[in-house]
Amino acid sequence: MTSVAVIGAGPYGLSIAAYLRDYGVNTRVFGIPLDTWRDHMPAGMLLKSDGFASNVYGPKAVGTLAEYCRENGIPYHDTDIPVPLQVFGDYAADFQRRFVPDLEEVLVSGLAREGSGFRLTLTDGQDVWADRVVCAVGITHFARTPRELRGLPAERISHTYDVHDPSVFAGRDVTVIGAGSSAVDTAVLLAEAGATVSLVARANEVKFGGDPGPRGLWEKLRSPSSGVGPGLRNWLCEAMPSLFRFLPGELRLRLIRTHLGPKSPHHMKERFDAGVRTHLGRAITAAREVDGKVELSLSGGQTVTTDHVVTATGYYPDLARLKFLSDDLRRAVRTHSRMPMVSRWFESSVSGLYFVGPAAVDTFGPLMRFMVGAEYVAPRIAYRLARRAGAPVSVAQARPRRRRWLVR
Incomplete structure (x- = not known):
């Protein structure tokens, strides 16, 4: 029995688990650490995201990529040095060992409602009961083929x-x-x-993209930088993701499909x-x-x-692709264009079942397609789960760390 079960051990799952662990919430985390990054991206790749936006996020601003590179003598710059996939994988594994040491490297093969909570069936034969469940499955299940x-x-x-x-x-x-x-x-x-x-x-x-090069103050103000990319629209996606859910459904779908084109x-x-x-x-x-x-x-x-x-035709967060969900649970989750609809706290229409990352893109927009989105998600959802578990937390802890908004 556990208060919270986190399914997934990528940047979102690890970030949420690090916050919950810091709050003292009884949490179990299941997944192969950084599986997508380590085993499903081409070796030798450079990350598209800048260094400042390539973090796994923990409370108290610790465990950053910049800190890891500095301690290990690895060249790093917030924007000017691309991040090699190998460096990010090693950094994220170090974060996991430091901040989520009790990660259980086993997959979830079944998830069903059981009374007021949930029963998780693991691939090693265990059954685990949880009051609340966070699905942080990333892109693992959502590859799309023409x-x-x-x-x-x-x-x-x-x-x-x-x-x-x-x-x-x-x-x-x-x-x-x-x-x-x-x-x-x-x-x-x-x-x-x-x-x-x-x-x-x-x-x-x-x-x-063009060579970023040095930018003057006026250019920085006119086209602010963000973890999603340069420009005011990208800045809004990162700074105010909670507004996206108020847009009409068809407009949300069009923005998801066309924003940040190839x-x-x-x-x-x-x-x-x-x-x-x-x-x-x-x-x-x-x-x-x-x-x-x-x-x-x-x-x-x-x-x-x-x-x-x-x-290389992308991913689509179709709820039906999550085969570990029971039929009853899948039918109970409200969707829009086959994507889960979630509240401002990332909770689905099934009480106690949460979706984050790409699975929440229809509610919170393009930010959920980037690892920098975990900076917004982790403190927000961890605060909500900690409050529901009776842990002493303040609303200030739900706010993401804010930095660099206009002048980077």
Whole structure:
């Protein structure tokens, strides 16, 4: 029996657990630490987020990436030095050991209502009862593949979520589908690992950000920086995420789909141009296996033949993809366009069941797609859970740390 069970051990799950542990709330945390980052992102990748926005968040402003790099002699800058995936993984593992040492490296295979609480079934055979449950599952369950490609044999197609070691494709012809940063990162790393790489996208160009360089005060005020990206709209997404839920449903869906469209960091352009062929302004109309290869039919009558297809087509937080939820529980959660709807405290229509991170994007907007969103979520939800568990906390502890809003 526990007061709170946290499902997931990524930046959101670890941040929430660190706060709850500091508040003295009886909490059990289940998951493989940083599984997505360690085993489902291409080795050698550089994080898209700046250093200041690449933290796991704990109370009292401790355990930051800057602190970890300083203590270990690793080059770091808030904005000017991209964060290598390996560095972030090592840092986050260190955070977990320090602030969530009782993490249980086991998965949840079932979640059902039991009386006024919940019963969790674990893959090691245990049953755990909890008063409240936080689903911090990240993107793990939500990879999206275009309908036209779903009939391909499993050995001929992968999602970027499954491409951790690009070297296994050395000497093969690989076609990447998409034009966003995930597509660019994967295509570049595959090419540098020895694959022959093409990129197919509906977009007419692959977009890259400009060189940030030094900015004057007026430019900083006109286009403020944030953990989501530069510009007033991005700043609003981070500074005031609680306002997003008041927008009309169709507008929320459009903003989720279009805000922060496909764009890669400027430092990837030279590497991309050097090793990746492109087929732009082309949609996939059909795909089939022919003699051990994949034949892609593109709009405009073009055909591409390749050994393997990698889809960099994103994620969609469809509640039905969370197979560990019981049918009864899934039906009881109110949704909008198949995404969970949550309160200002991240609680779903099922009392005591919370969703954070990408699963809460329909309520709190694009911020939930970034790890910096944990800075807003962790103190807020931990305060709520601590109050419900009877722990002595003040409303001030629900406020996220605020920094750098206008002038970085």
